[in-house]
Amino acid sequence: MLNEVLWLSEDDVISLNISMADVISAVEEGWRLKGEGKVEMPAKIGIHPRENCYIHAMPCWIGGGVDTCGEKWISGFPENLQKNMPYNIGLFIITDSNDGHMISVMDATYLTTMRTGAASAVIAKYFADPKSSKLAVIGAGTQGRISVHAIKTQFPALRTVAAYDPLAVQLDKLEADARAAFNDLEVVKAKSIEEACKDADIVITCCPVLANPQRFVKKSYLKNDVLCIAVDHDSAFCADVMTEAPVYVIDDRGQYEYMQGGGVYFQGYPTEQEIYAEMSEVIVGKKPVVLKGRRTAAPMGIACNDVMTARLIYTKAVEKKVGTWVKH
Ligand SMILES: NC(=O)c1ccc[n+]([C@@H]2O[C@H](COP(=O)([O-])OP(=O)(O)OC[C@H]3O[C@@H](n4cnc5c(N)ncnc54)[C@H](O)[C@@H]3O)[C@@H](O)[C@H]2O)c1
Structure with a gap:
């Protein structure tokens, strides 16, 4: 359905047990495609509602055999540690490269942690x-x-x-x-x-x-x-x-x-x-x-690290039938 997205919560994403080795390979592959000129990725832009805080928008299209578009909306709030909340909290949207329909909306908190380590x-x-x-x-x-x-x-x-x-x-x-x-x-x-x-x-x-x-x-x-x-x-x-x-x-x-x-x-x-x-x-x-x-x-x-990791998450989720299809 073109007006349905696969919603993947943080628990859904974690339940997929994606290995660090797989994320490392995916991140490296994204960088390789960038080096081959197959990535469109403007610099991330941000807003800063409080001191030392940021909320970034990070769009990217990775072409080649990957052909995946996506955008992350991610915040970074240093004082969240005192509130027992993550420093970075985010969502990621995957969009179809052919017709622009939205494919999946997923938690990007764990995604960000994994891809940054990778x-x-x-x-x-x-x-x-x-x-x-x-x-x-x-x-x-x-x-x-x-x-x-x-x-x-x-x-x-x-x-x-x-x-x-x-x-x-x-x-x-x-x-x-x-x-x-x-x-x-x-x-x-x-x-x-x-x-x-x-x-x-x-x-x-x-x-x-x-x-x-x-x-x-x-x-x-x-x-x-x-x-x-x-x-x-x-x-x-x-x-x-x-x-x-x-x-x-x-x-x-x-x-x-x-x-x-x-x-x-x-x-x-x-x-x-x-x-x-x-x-x-x-x-x-x-x-x-x-x-x-x-x-x-x-x-x-950078967003190409995110797109590669989100693609890995989405592919595994479809394979394992994890997540909830939601109309928009
Ligand atoms: N480059 C990237 O791709 C990327 C991605 C995600 C997060 N980050 C950044 O990584 C950083 C850490 O994020 P996090 O999720 O681990 O945050 P976190 O709040 O979980 O951990 C930060 C840690 O730094 C410690 N700390 C504070 N001052 C310190 C000091 N002077 N010396 C040593 N340790 C100190 C805190 O006690 C805390 O344990 C943030 O700056 C975040 O913006 C970067």
Whole structure:
């Protein structure tokens, strides 16, 4: 029916048990198609009803064999943690590429969590030491926890996660979550950011995005050969961690230009001209992989990652007859 959508709640989406490995493959494939020029994706736009909060609209069409259109409407409210609510809450709409009819409306909260972890894993697949054994996570909330899953999925030899968070309860949750999923992973609840970063092969920061960032991860905390991934824009890594690194990759040049040009985010970070590569350029071989020195990345979160993950969710839901068809 052209006026019916498949409604997928958060419980529906979670019940599909989509593996992190599948999301990593889907996100990488979306980036590959972007590198081949088969993705139409304007920079995400946003509104900001409260301080440090955002609500973004993220449309995208992925062509090629995927031929899927969709848009995410996603909020980010740092103070939701105190209300026991997720930082990011969203919905995703899939629209038919042939006639524009709406196919599915799904929860995008879990989708966002999964695809963001997967994006870090894809970056690490190309830029981290393949023998990475220690991960540092700064900010042990939802994204911190999923980063552990994603990096451990990509690097089964990972042995240690050192996490830092000012809230002990968050560290306890990350530890319990990691222990339940992996029996060969030591979790260290670090007392400081410096302790967490010591000897880490990969450092991922997942702190609140702030209009006036504090930037507390110093380059002196990092070993020489390291991959730094900022999931939280420019909130945690000091600017020279990025500007003095030979490699600074992002997920979309247009998005970066739009955000840095807006005068709030990425101030003092590398300019668009100083970016080493967009991930899509690395995946299609336009830019070489670098495995020595400090490699840095700021994946801002882009719609092609969402479309690929939403498509995976929708396909599995139809296969397993999960969800409710709703008239509109
Ligand atoms: N780049 C992307 O694609 C993408 C996607 C989703 C979310 N995000 C961002 O990821 C970040 C984390 O999201 P989340 O869902 O995990 O939020 P969350 O609220 O679940 O967790 C944030 C954690 O950061 C901790 N924290 C606060 N200040 C800190 C500090 N100074 N040092 C260390 N930890 C600190 C908090 O205690 C909390 O545990 C947000 O900034 C969000 O916007 C990015």
